[in-house]
Amino acid sequence: MSTSKTEDQPAQEAIEATNDVNALMQGTLFKKGDTVHMSVVENGVRDMGIFKIHKGRYSESKATAVFQLWDEEKKAVHNKGKWYRDGVLKMERPA
Template identity: 40%
Template sequence: MATNEIQLQSAKGPEYVQDDEAESRSDAESPSGSGIPEHKSGVYVDPFAQPQSSKFQKRDTVHMSIIEGGVRMKGTFSVAKSRYNGAKAFHEYQLLDPSGQLYMRGAWVRERDLRLEKRATR
């Protein structure tokens, strides 16, 4: 019976094998180890940039999708508090339901999940 052995050969000629070895050594020497530069030449991130302003203010009426009893429905709330999450760069809000209770015992809701229903009268 014959054995089913497969012999693998490099598609590159022997003159290129040494270049590949040099590349792998230079990748290992880079700080990240992946060969990708840490800083790109055309990109600048301003460390003193102002945070993005919030969409909603205190007492604004907002709505979002909620699930009650297994049914998706529209929930209407008013904004009680807001904060900026600096670590992840987004705004979060605590909401009051129509009965005046905090939504989900004061859970913080991300700005992207909310839609403006009505601005508060100032």
């Protein structure tokens, strides 16, 4: 049988929710503006493409981080905004 009595419980501290994507992505390897490289094939020739991180988010399964890349040469998002897993990207080291 249930009762209509309420129990006294201590007040809980409010947790601040955030919709800030940068705050959510803090644990990832890359952040917006980082220079990265990966292997690309253009006109049948494999080459190293150098990009900047344009946007980041977690994958649908929330298992890995995925990123959109900005192509400085073309002044556009690389490959029509395709999302790339962090495992295929490498941090570009300064020359």
